[in-house]
Structures are given as C-alpha cells and as structure tokens.
Amino acid sequence: MGLLDTIESPADLKALSLPELRELADEIRVLLIEKVSATGGHLGPNLGVVELTMALHYVFDSPEEPIIFDTSHQSYVHKILTGRGALFDTLRQKGGLSGYTCRAESEHDWTESSHASAALSYADGLSKAKRLAGLGHQNVVAVVGDGALTGGMCWEALNNIADGDRNVVIVVNDNGRSYSPTIGGFANNLTHLRSQLAAIRIQPGYDEVMESGKRTLKSMGWVGERTFEALHALKEGVKYQVLPTEMFPELGMKYVGPVEGHDLKALTNALNYAHNYDGPIIIHVVTEKGHGFAPAVNNRADQMHSTGVIDPVTGEALTASAPGWTSVFSEELLRAAHERDDIVALTAAMAGPTGLTPFAEKFPERFFDVGIAEQHAVTSAAGMALGGLHPVVAIYSTFLNRGFDQLLMDVGLIEQPVTLVLDRSGVTGSDGASHNGVWDLALTSIVPGIRVAAPRDPARLREEFREAIAVDDGPTVVRFPKGSVGEDIDALERLPGGVDVLARPAGEASESELDVLIVAVGSFAEQAVEVARRSEGSDVRVTVVDPRWVVPVNPELLDLAAAADMVVVYEDGVVRGGIGSALGEAMSLAGLDTxxxxxxFPDVFPPHGSRGQILEEYGLDAQSAFDSVHQWAGELGD
Incomplete structure (x- = not known):
C-alpha cells in the first residue's frame, strides 16, 4: 500500500515527514498521468502544482481557511488530498467527478470558479465576511496564475485587498503561460523576477559560500536529511540577501519570492511565513507546467493544458481527430487576410484553441493577443474599427459573457464593424456548466443592429464568415460548436431572402395531415433533417429550413410560418431570449397565430458529460426531437 492510499483528508497529509511528502508527490503524479490519460482532462496544469497544492494543505487548515483556485482546472491534486482520489476513473464523465472545483463534491470546494481572474475577488469578499464574523485571524488563500493576472478583474480585487489589513494570501502560480505564453508588460516583469530565481546560482561568491557551508556541515557530522535542510536554509539565506524583489511595489503589499514551486521545503517555509503574517501577502511561486511528465513539458504548443485520451507513456493521442470547425474557420480567415489588408485578428490568450495561430504566424503585425481580458479585447477591437480596420475577435462562446457590456455599448451603440467568432457554442460536454456556450444567442440577440450567423456545415461557415466581414455598419457574430465538423448539408433550395430549405414533404397534404415547419439553428440542422426523414409516411409533414443568419429574424420565416400548422425552433441554446423567442416576438408583431x-435548453446550467448525453438528457437529440414534434402535433390535432 502506497502513501496515497492513506490520504483521505488534509489532516492525513499533515502527519507526514518531508521525505514522505516527496514520495507522496511522486505517487500523485503517477495517478494523474494514469487517470487523466484514460479520461482526458487538464493534465499539464495539475502536474505543475503537485508540490504547491500539497504545501498549501500542509500549512493551511482547509476548509476553515478556504483555498480558492482561480479557474480551478488545476484542482485535481486538491481533489485527491481531500478524499476524492478513488473517483478519478469518473473524471469529467456524466455523473462523475467534475473537472473543476464543485461545491456539491466537497466542503473543501468553496467556489466553482472556472472563468479566469475571479479568485482574488472571491478571496476579498470571504476575508471581509470572516472579519465581520469575528474570524479575521483565519487566512483566505487564492491561487492565481500569471496568465489570470492579465485580467482586469484581478487588478480591481488587488486594489481592494491591498487597502486593508485582512489575512489574504495570494499565491501567484507562475509558469509563464495560461493556454498560451503570458503576454504584456506584467508578464515581462514576472519574467524578470523569475530569472532572478535562476540567477542565484551565478551570484558572485555563491559557489564559495555553498562550498564553505558544505565543509562546515561535514565537520559537524551533519549528513542525510539534516544536511539537505541546512544547505537549503543556507541557499535561501544567500538568495534573500542578494535578491530583494517586489511584485506590486505601488500597492505596498508584502511579497515573498520567487519560490521554487517543486521544492516542498521552500514552499512550506514560504507558506508558513504567510500563514503567520498579519495582513495581505503575495507568495510568488515558480512552477513548470507538466512537471514530471516529459511529453507534457516538451509539448511546445500548450504543455498538455488539456488533453483527450492519450498514451500514458508517450503522450500520443489514442483517438484520431477529424477536421474541426475551428480549422475550417482558421483556413477561411487566412484566405480573407491575404485578400484584405484591413483584416486584423484578436484573441484573449487563446490563439491556438481558437485557430488564430496560423494567422499570427503569417501576419504577426496584424495579430493581437490581449491576455485573459475579453472586455478589453472587444473594446480594443472597436477602437481598431474606428481606425479603419475590420477586427475579427475569436473567443469561446462562454467567454463572451464577460465582454457583453463592451459588445453592447462600445461596439453596438456606435455601430462599428467588428466580427466576433464564437468557438465552442452550444454544448461543449465534459468541461461542464461554466464552459457550455448556450447563452450567446440570448445575449447577442438583444444588441440593436447586430447580425448573428449560425452555420450548419463547413461550406456555410466559410460563406457566412465572408458575409460577416463584408458588413461595414455594425457588429456581426459567427458561432459554431466544439469538435469535428460533418459533411456539407446541401439545400434543396435557397429562397430569395437567403433562407435555405433543407427538407420538405412530398405531394400535397390531406386534411388529416399537419404541416410542421422546423427552423433549425446551426449544427442542429443535421438532426432536424433526420426528424423530417423519420416523419416520412406519417401524418406529420415536416419542412426544415436553415435561416443561416438567425438575428435579425428573416421576414421569409414569417411567410413560411404563416403557411404552417405549427412552427418548431430547434436551437443549441437556452429558451429564454433565444431564436425561438425572437421569432415568437416577430410572429406576434405580424399578427400570426401559428x-x-x-x-x-430550459432554465438550467447544463452539467458535464458527453455532448450526446447532455442533448439526450434535455430532449435535444434527434430521437427526442422526433418524439416531441409528433407529440405536439398530436396535441394540436386533438
């Protein structure tokens, strides 16, 4: 039985010696590589925080002293140390362990923060609550990455935390990247600080001091672990003598670091100091993403930030990846950029995941990564548009939530030609509630003058993206789902107003038959056509249309609705404020009673699970859609 089998809570961790802690760290890495390789997940970030998470739970008293992980995709080690190691076979599976902190799983999970830059604000609020409850002596710990610190919300929180004397411990997990390498002036400063950690080995006199120390310790008969601890203390003493540093000197906050993030002794020393410090403090920890697993460390793209199923030895993917929606967009953006010098591209620290890397390599002067700062990205794009450019802002659908005010007031209000490309729209699957992109249609549809496209297939993505960047009098949105893209779904007919007819019943309807119009949004077109196919020969005659541009409502849809007995809007979004709502309002204004x-989706946060499982759970797969359409038609006929 290994040490890992004895860990059911942080209390068990505190009973271990330093050598045992190091042994446990090795066991945790083995577990992570084995389990995450089988399920997929955020491997690199968690391998990078093994020692850091152990040290946090060794020093602080969770859950009384909350440990809040910003983004929390790096909370796997935290889950293991809080009694959930046996559940890792179910990681990111429906009904299984969440890939993020989850309040329903453990009292040690205070938040479900999986959008970056929020942890410091949580910590600020929690520390204020503790002060008012008479528990101000307890610490609140926020673990925030250097990438997340490029987000403005962190700086708003820092401004408040630094102004008080509350016990907030800010642990900066500095690995030089988020999805992509961290950028900007702050990143440059961190690079400078990080370099000083390496520089201690070349300080004048350092080697001589260390050799002298070794001789002294040897003469005293100190060997083994005692020698290691003494030498480490000597090293730390030299370091802090020759390397006085600060991270946020203007804020006046106590700073300790940089600390070697894979050295348990150094970590516990620094965190013990923070635990006993009265007031806010920053502990700057330098870690390596993917540490201990060579395939991750050597992966230059993202150091295995997030993986599918992989070989646990080589790191090679075990499932073939089909061409994806993102790659289709990436190719079309490059074609457009070769044709138009005014096309520029922006992203929020996700050039690779959103398909902008090829653009950045070909047109580096026209590519802008603004860090984890979606709000800034959208308004910066508006500024570029004011300057005569046509910006393409590529982000995940779920992250548009953060930039909505800027889309509404900084782009929409002044009618600037900015194109937002929303990757991972609709159900994303295993990442769960926070990453499902089911809100973008409801959000974007209320922006006056906006145009929103939902392509159903690769050909329409290329076509509608070209139409979007041709618009010069207001914002446009092109949304598409996560994953592989299927075959093109050719239209039977394109109506004069641009609506595509994908399926229609044969022959004339009898008096006993009902004509149902299905308005299919985006990738749901394939399932809608399947519903029409299954309906052949029944008393329900199904016509399927794809509006292509779903906002504003195309007047042709009203004509089609007037001729139908029932209209069904089939969309990969929420009922409230979605395309069905918009069409219903338009039909009401037109006096239609169809x-x-x-x-x-109903008024829920869809949980984690495969896309197919989630669609089936909420009645949005093809079979469920067929059943619903025929049930509604039967009720109408009665």
Whole structure:
C-alpha cells in the first residue's frame, strides 16, 4: 500500500515527514498521468502544482481557511488530498467527478470558479465576511496564475485587498503561460523576477559560500536529511540577501519570492511565513507546467493544458481527430487576410484553441493577443474599427459573457464593424456548466443592429464568415460548436431572402395531415433533417429550413410560418431570449397565430458529460426531437 492510499483528508497529509511528502508527490503524479490519460482532462496544469497544492494543505487548515483556485482546472491534486482520489476513473464523465472545483463534491470546494481572474475577488469578499464574523485571524488563500493576472478583474480585487489589513494570501502560480505564453508588460516583469530565481546560482561568491557551508556541515557530522535542510536554509539565506524583489511595489503589499514551486521545503517555509503574517501577502511561486511528465513539458504548443485520451507513456493521442470547425474557420480567415489588408485578428490568450495561430504566424503585425481580458479585447477591437480596420475577435462562446457590456455599448451603440467568432457554442460536454456556450444567442440577440450567423456545415461557415466581414455598419457574430465538423448539408433550395430549405414533404397534404415547419439553428440542422426523414409516411409533414443568419429574424420565416400548422425552433441554446423567442416576438408583431414550440435548453446550467448525453438528457437529440414534434402535433390535432 502506497502513501496515497492513506490520504483521505488534509489532516492525513499533515502527519507526514518531508521525505514522505516527496514520495507522496511522486505517487500523485503517477495517478494523474494514469487517470487523466484514460479520461482526458487538464493534465499539464495539475502536474505543475503537485508540490504547491500539497504545501498549501500542509500549512493551511482547509476548509476553515478556504483555498480558492482561480479557474480551478488545476484542482485535481486538491481533489485527491481531500478524499476524492478513488473517483478519478469518473473524471469529467456524466455523473462523475467534475473537472473543476464543485461545491456539491466537497466542503473543501468553496467556489466553482472556472472563468479566469475571479479568485482574488472571491478571496476579498470571504476575508471581509470572516472579519465581520469575528474570524479575521483565519487566512483566505487564492491561487492565481500569471496568465489570470492579465485580467482586469484581478487588478480591481488587488486594489481592494491591498487597502486593508485582512489575512489574504495570494499565491501567484507562475509558469509563464495560461493556454498560451503570458503576454504584456506584467508578464515581462514576472519574467524578470523569475530569472532572478535562476540567477542565484551565478551570484558572485555563491559557489564559495555553498562550498564553505558544505565543509562546515561535514565537520559537524551533519549528513542525510539534516544536511539537505541546512544547505537549503543556507541557499535561501544567500538568495534573500542578494535578491530583494517586489511584485506590486505601488500597492505596498508584502511579497515573498520567487519560490521554487517543486521544492516542498521552500514552499512550506514560504507558506508558513504567510500563514503567520498579519495582513495581505503575495507568495510568488515558480512552477513548470507538466512537471514530471516529459511529453507534457516538451509539448511546445500548450504543455498538455488539456488533453483527450492519450498514451500514458508517450503522450500520443489514442483517438484520431477529424477536421474541426475551428480549422475550417482558421483556413477561411487566412484566405480573407491575404485578400484584405484591413483584416486584423484578436484573441484573449487563446490563439491556438481558437485557430488564430496560423494567422499570427503569417501576419504577426496584424495579430493581437490581449491576455485573459475579453472586455478589453472587444473594446480594443472597436477602437481598431474606428481606425479603419475590420477586427475579427475569436473567443469561446462562454467567454463572451464577460465582454457583453463592451459588445453592447462600445461596439453596438456606435455601430462599428467588428466580427466576433464564437468557438465552442452550444454544448461543449465534459468541461461542464461554466464552459457550455448556450447563452450567446440570448445575449447577442438583444444588441440593436447586430447580425448573428449560425452555420450548419463547413461550406456555410466559410460563406457566412465572408458575409460577416463584408458588413461595414455594425457588429456581426459567427458561432459554431466544439469538435469535428460533418459533411456539407446541401439545400434543396435557397429562397430569395437567403433562407435555405433543407427538407420538405412530398405531394400535397390531406386534411388529416399537419404541416410542421422546423427552423433549425446551426449544427442542429443535421438532426432536424433526420426528424423530417423519420416523419416520412406519417401524418406529420415536416419542412426544415436553415435561416443561416438567425438575428435579425428573416421576414421569409414569417411567410413560411404563416403557411404552417405549427412552427418548431430547434436551437443549441437556452429558451429564454433565444431564436425561438425572437421569432415568437416577430410572429406576434405580424399578427400570426401559428403555434410555436421550442426545442432548446430550459432554465438550467447544463452539467458535464458527453455532448450526446447532455442533448439526450434535455430532449435535444434527434430521437427526442422526433418524439416531441409528433407529440405536439398530436396535441394540436386533438
């Protein structure tokens, strides 16, 4: 039985010696590589924080002293140390362990923060609550990455934390990157600080001091672990003598670091100091993403930030990846950029995941990574548009939530030609509630003058993206889902107003038959056509149309709705404020009384699970859609 089998809570960790802690760290890495290789997940970030997470739980008293992980995709080690190691076979599976902190799983999980830059604000609020409850002596710990510190919300929180004397411990997990290498002036400063950690070995006199120390310790008969601890203390003493540093000198906050993030002794020394310090303090920890697993460390793209199923030895993917929606967009953006000098591209620290890396390599002067700062990205794009450019802002759908005010007031209000490309729209699957992109249609549809496209296939993505960047009098949005893209779904006919007819019943309807119009949004077109196919020969005659541009409502849809017995809007979003709502409002204004039904997500946060499982759970797979359409038609016929 290994040490890992004895760990059911942080209390068990505190009973271990330093050599045992190091042995446990090795066991945790083995577990992570084995389990995450089988399920997929955030491998690199968690390998990088093994020792740091152990030291945090060794020093602080969770859950009384909350440990909040910013983004929390790096909370796997935290889950192991708080009694969930046996559940890792279910990681990111439906009904299994979440890939982020989850309040329903453990009292040690205070938040479900999986959008970056929020942890410091949580910590600020929690520390204020503790002060008012008479528990101000307890610490609140926030673990925030250098990438997350490029987000403005962190700086707003820092401004408040530094102004008080509350016991907030800010642990900066500095590995030089988020998804991508951290950028900007702050990143440059961190690089300078990080370099000083390496520089201690070349300080004048350092080697001589160390050799002298070794001789002295040897003459005293100190060997083994005692020698290691003494030499480490000597090393730390030299370091702090020759390397006085600060991270945020203007804020006046106590700073300790940089600390070697894979040295348990150095970590516990620094964190013990923070635990006993009265007031806010920053502990700057330098870690290596993917530490201990060569395939991750050597992966130059993202150091295995997030993986699918992989070989646990080589790190090679075990499932073939089909061409994806993102790659189709990436190729079309490059074509457009070769044709138009005014096309520029922006992203928020996610050039690779959003398909902008090829653009950045070909047109580096026209590519802008603004860090984890979606709000800034959208308004900066508006400024570029004011300067005569046509910006393309590529972000995940779920992260548009953070830039909505800027889209509404900084772009929409002044009618600037900015194109937002929303990757991972709709259900994303295993990342769960915070990463599902089911809100973008409801959000974007209320911006006056906006145009929103939902391509159903690769050909339409290319076509609608080209149409979007041709617009010069307001914002446009092109949204598409996560994963592989299927075959093109050719239209039977394109109506004069641009609506594509994908399926229609044969022959004339009898008096006993009902005509149902399905308005299919985006990738749901394939399932809608399947519903029409299954309906052949029944008393329900199904016509399927793809509006292509779903906002504003195309007047042709009103003509089609007027001729139908029932309209069903089938969309990969939420019922409230979605395309069904918009069409219903338009039908009401036009005086149409055709019954309207919705196939969309109810008022929920869809949980983690595969895309197919989630769609089935909420009645949005093809079979469920068929059953619903025929049930509604039967009720209408009665």
């Amino acid at each position: 019954p309207l039904r919705h196939l969309a």
